[in-house]
Amino acid sequence: MANYLAQFQTIKSACDHLVIAVEDVSDLWPTVKNSFEERLPFKRACLNNKTRNPVFVENLPAEFILTTDARLRSRFPQEQYLFWFREPYATLVLVTCEDLDEFKTILKPRLKLIVQNDEREWFIVFVSRAHPSNDQATKMAKKVYAKLEVDFSSKKRERCCKFDVHGPEANFWEDLESRIMESIRNTLDRRVQFYEDEIRKLSEQRFMPIWNFCNFFILKESLAFMFEMAHLHEDALREYDELELCYLETVNMGGKRREFGGLDHGDDQAALLNPGNKPLTQIVQDDSFREFEFRQYLFACQSKLLFKLNRPFEVASRGYPFIISFSKALALHENILPFCMREVWVITACLALVNATSSEYKDGHVAPEIEKEFYRLQGDLYSLCRVKYLRLAYLIGYGTEIERSPVNSASLSMLPWPKPSVWPSVPDDASSEVLEKEKMILQETPKVKHFGIQRKPLPLEPTVLVREANRRRASLSAGNTSEMFEGRPAFADGSDVSLKTSPSNKVQAISMSRTYSTPGNFEGSIDRPMRLAEILVAAEHALKQTISNPDLRKTLSSIKDFEQKYMELTIGAADNYHRSWWKRHGVVLDGEIAAVCFKHGNFDLAAKSYEKVCALYAGEGWQDLLAEVLPNLAECQKILNDQAGYLSSCVRLLSLDKGLFTMKERQAFQSEVVSLAHSEMKHPVPLDVSSLITFSGNPGPPLELCDGDPGTLSVTLWSGFPDDITLDSLSLTLMATYNADEGGKLRSSSATVLKPGRNTITFPLPPQKPGSYVLGVLTGHIGHLTFRSHSFSKGGPADSDDFMSYEKPTRPILKVFKPRPLVDLSAAISSALLINEAQWIGIIAQPINYSLKGAVLHIDTGPGLKIEESHSIEMESYGNAPKSSSDSGDGSVAVNKEFDQLSLLDGKIEFPDWASDVTSILWIPIRAIDDKLARGSSSGVPQRQSIVDGMRTIALKLEFGISKNQIYDRTIALHFTDPFHVSTRVADKCNDGTLLLQVTLHSQVKASLTVYDAWLDLQDGFVHAGQGDGRPISGFFPLVTSPTSRAGLLFSVSLGKRIAEDENKAQPDSILNIRYGIAGDRTNGAHPPVAAKSNETEGTGQDLIFRSALVLQQPVLDPCLAVGFLPLASDGLRVGQLVTMKWRIERLKDIEVKKVPQTDDEVLYEVNAHSENWMIAGRKRGHVSLSTKQGSRIVVSILCVPLIAGYVHPPQLGLPDIDEANISCSPAGPHLVCVLPPALSSSFCIPA
Amino acid sequence: MIVCVAVVGHQNNPLYIQSFTDADDALKLHHIVHCSLDVVDERVNNPKRSGPTLNETFLGLLYPTENYKVYGYLTNTKVKFILVTTDLDVRDVDVRNFFKRFHAAYADAVSNPFHMPGKKITSRTFAERVSTIVKSFGFSSAG
Secondary structure (H helix, E strand, O other), rough: OOOOOHHHHHHHHHHHOOOEEEEEEEOOHHHHHHHHHHOOOEEEEEOOOOOEEEEEEEEEOOEEOOOOHHHOOOOOHHHHOOOOOOOOOOOEEEOOOOOOOHEEEHHHHHHHHHHOOOOOOOEEEEEEOOOOHHHHHHHHHHHHHHHHHHHOOOOOOOOOEEEEOOOOOOHHHHHHHHHHHHHHHHHHHHHHHHHHHHHHHHHHOOOOOOHHHHHHHHHHHHHHHHHHHHOOOHHHHHHHHHHHHHHHHHHHHOOOOOOOOOOOOOOOOOOOOOOOOHHHHHHEEOOOOOOHHHHHHHHHHHHHHHHOOOOHHHHHHHHHHHHHHHHHHHHHHOOOOOHHHHHHHHHHHHHHHHHHHHHHHHOOOOOOOHHHHHHHHHHHHHHHHHHHHHHHHHHEEEEEEHHOHHHHHHHHOOOOOOOOOOOOOOOHHHHHHHHHHHHHHOOOOOOOOOHHHHOOOOOOOOOOOHHHHOOOOOOOOOOHHHHHHHHHHHHHHHOHHHHHOOOHHHHHHHHHHHHHHHHHOOOOOOOOOOHHHHHHHHHHHHHHHOOOOOOHHHHHHOOOHHHHHHHHHHHHHHHHHHOOOOOOHHHHHHHHHHHHHHHOHHHHHHHHHHHHHHHHHHOOOOHHHHHHHHHHHHHHHHHHHOOOHHHHHHHHHHHHOOOOOOHHHHHHHHHHHHHHHOOOOOOOOOEOOOOOEEEEEEOOEEEEOOEEEEEEEEEEEEEOOOOEEEOOOEEEEEEEHHHHHEEEEEEEOOOOOOOOOEEEEEEEEEEOOOOEOOOOOEEEEEEEEEEEEEEEOOOOOOOOOOOOOOOOOOOEEEEEEOOOOOOOEOOOOOOOOEEOEEEEHHHHHHHEOOOOOOOOEOEEEEEEOOOOOOOEEEEOOOOOOOOHHHOOOOOOOOOOOOOOEOOOOEEEEEEEEEOOOOOEEEEEEEEEOOOOOOEOOOOOOOOOOOOOHHEEEEEEEEEEOOOOOOEEEEEEEEEEEOOOEHHHHHHHOOOOOEEEEEEEEEEOOOEEEEEEEEEEEEOOOOEEOOOOOOOOOOOOOEEEEEEEEEEEEEEEEEEEOOOOHHHHOOOOOOOEEEEEEOOOOOOOOOOHHHHHHHOOOOEEEEEEEEEEEOOOOOOOOOOOOOEOOOOOOOOEEOOOEEEEEEEEEEEOOOOOOOOOOOOEEHHHHHHEOOOOOEEEEOOEEEEEEEOOOOOEEEEEEEEEEEEOEEEOOOOOEEOOOHHHHHHHEEEOOOOOEEEEOEEEEHHHHOOO | EEEEEEEOOOOEEEEEEEEEEOOHHHHHHHHHHHHHHHHHHHHHOOHHHHHHHHOEEEEEEEEEEOOOOEEEEEEEOOOEEEEEEOOOOOOHHHHHHHHHHHHHHHHHHHOOOOOOOOOOOOOHHHHHHHHHHHHHHOOOOOO
């Protein structure tokens, strides 16, 4: 059956659509052919798929072929059977007949003959040639067609349709197509069934020795091909999938060693998308196919179908694993394949797949996830291709051009070397190339990284190439190999010499290699191990043999071409990864692009790409990887003169894990930063050193300050610099925790040198608003460079992965309290002090949880008050409890009493240290000045002195706090008073004209006063009675007066002669002089004057003089008449009731004629009464006669009726003619009298 | 041979990377582990595609490359364990078992009160335990 393979291929290529046979019974085909073929391809068809489910297919191609056509006639039955798929799927019988008889006799038997073959699906198209205008013919045609239908159609199936040549009926074409489809469907179902049966039969034998894969393949592919013809691509694809499975299952079965394939020219170019690459007959082997070609063929068929299904994504997603698994298969047969065939195949396969899928792929036609996945696959294909390409490049000596980056190392160092059975040897005529390569290797200068960073380069080789290559040369023993390497270990693993060996060694190595490369030694290269250059040259030659694609070969011909291709692949991979989920892959490859850009001086592009890579690594804290890339970025930035970027890169380098760089390298970073900072920068930019300099408050409770107080804040700074670094300035902001305002800024004035590690910096803290504060931002200068740091450290050194910034510490570093009273100044005296005497005023200074250290008190006395500067101010501590008066005077009673004498300087005093925290009392000697003389009052009731007179104020201003920033103002009112208030009363007038003057002394102070002496300086007109010297009559001095009590003195004076002339000189008032002493406690009020205090201990209190003016009025006249009110009746007054008011007038002395104008003995009287209250009966005014003799008397009575009830003024008797001074009222009339309401008129109410 | 195991934090930051190669090439393993996070991310972010393995900690093979295999494991706290091996035929059950033991070791290590969550694991005990687990990989599939 395998013999049919060639035929099968031909048939497949010749026929790619369904065939409909036309049985042209009545020679009508030429007439109808065009209109029939116009219907092709069928717009829409419904077919059954393999699982017999209806599937709609569109644009189904088909071809009408006459049964008489050579293509259908010439087939042998055997062939027909085998390649059934190409047989007609429907038979269209084209007939016409215009006569019933003719139909019955000729046509019907013939048709019966045609359709008796059950194998075929047939149907009859009756062509009516009758012209519509010809009724006769039309009718006949209808009759014949009716007969035809009766004879050939059945209930189950319509097999006829009628076609009018002159304008077919509207539904004819539909009918025709449905007939055709029905036939095709039936045929297809039958054939699928047939193939399936055959295939099942065959596959059951597949583990038997007689199994022939080719037969199976032909059947399976026939079925697949049939599906494909019917546009049932899904089913076709499934058949190919099954075919592949079956192939892989059976390919190496039975221990038969088969050829793998891949040895033909051009096989290195993958044909995985080109099913027609090689005829199958070429790859058939025994009863199966060669794996190399056949698997590619199957994949190509599958991808062709997938493209037809518009699923390029699936091609890619199947393609990548296919390439991987195929590559594994190639690896298994690598020893028979050309050198590096595997790598070349993978490269071409990936590129082919990428090109095909991306050109078929249209954006937006698939779900976003699929799209991402598609690009990921493209990226994967590109990067796989890239890796293999790099491997080839390495083998021909471009290893030096390959960046030894982690990504390259990861893919290359784990990729085994090609394993040819024998490593290619150097062609005879290649000695010049070897020399050139040798030179190239020697010229390879180790790439010194910026900052002098020295790292062992990452390997790009799985093992040492020289060893591997030589091992694969049969003629070499292992022992020689090791000898071979001793001289040049560095070259062997690709790392640079200068790093590992001292210069002298290097020279030796070079000279050694030179000796090897002398042509003389070259001849015997078969027997001695190959050197690296030779290996590379050999590999290059071998590769040229392997690679059949001129383009690919060209890309490896020079470094420039290689780089171009390398960039193309890398960019392809990176771009596609960027469009997929795999951003990291993309970014990492960007780094590779950057390396090439860098090499070509395209620093701008390189920096951009490197930045992306660094951001990726830094963002997730992959410091090891970052440490590899960041120096490159820094170098780019330096070359581009991007100072800001360069500085920040240096800072980032410094802030990386300390283990990642040596001390020397880190010092290099620092010196770069410092030198740049001190240079003239064009655009100074703030540098973020958050990762390098971190800060934290000191552990423990926050610093607590009162409102307005400055302080000092100590902050711990962690420096990540390897050496000491000088910060020219440093400031730190404070952030208020509960509002958005930025708090204050702390500045450290002088330059600060930060040691590596922990530093404690103390900032002066200006007064802050109340609230709690956390540390904000640290800023400062290094040279001209401003830097800022936002980072808090938790009290430990900045950890290596501090990129995850801690949450801002909510722990406040500083608390400033709301304004509150910090101190209280109050007067210590509770009662009035002595005026005009030096008195102590006590001022209590009470700190309220606040130190008064260094406090200064400004004292400003108000008017009428002055400080006795001759005395120092005393200060003593003061117990909290109100002091009892017992220990007054001496403040040293309490055990730990402090005492100090302070002096006033410019109106202020400074507090001593001991007074910082304890309540203290200040005693200030003071004198209130009042020029006025105290005046006594003459009434019996003591008249209070006006308080305002004795009021003085003292303004106090206390400056305290750390920098005298706290001010406390207080004005204290002080009361001063005279010791006594004096009131006088004439106690008695003696008959001899002597007046007894009672002087009452009211003590005004809360201290006991002792009167030692008192004397009266009388005013003009008064003289002391008797021989008195003005001293009181009493001799009970000293007289002690308790606080607020009274004492009395009695003076006897008598009227004296008025010395009229001296009226101006004479004193207007009498002066009472009192010599007294005072015993009082200054804590309570009045006390002995300050000056007396010194003498007090001696017991002799200083006597004080108190002077008070008294007014004594000289009586002008003696009374000569006395008017007395006679008592009223005892039953009281009632409204409406008559009452008699009586006054008695008595002449007290003889009237001196000259003084009184009247000459007779009559006296004028007048009664005054309020007319609303009283009704007066009788004469209100009149004269009564009164003898001028002393003692004569007369009674004036008058009748009155009270008019209203209540207390009313009674009528008054006046004597208008006589001066009031001469009238004495004795006894005096009542001021008010009570008038009762009228009595009830009971007479009418009393019962009989 | 297991060439590298790694613990990656939930912010994709490396917490522990240990390579078991002789050569001085840890960086390339860093790279492999780092890039494999792409796959982990993809699986986590596309629950539709990960389908039935959604609730499973074991992420399976992340990377079908030719020369090495990368397996992943995702804990409930979004901490990832990555295993890089050069064995090309590894039994899934072995890897699962490895991760189970590794997870236990990790949980013990981070339970140390002196360990700062989110920081690198510096415990020597953990390192020793990991190397024991790595050494016994493949041998003790039962335990």
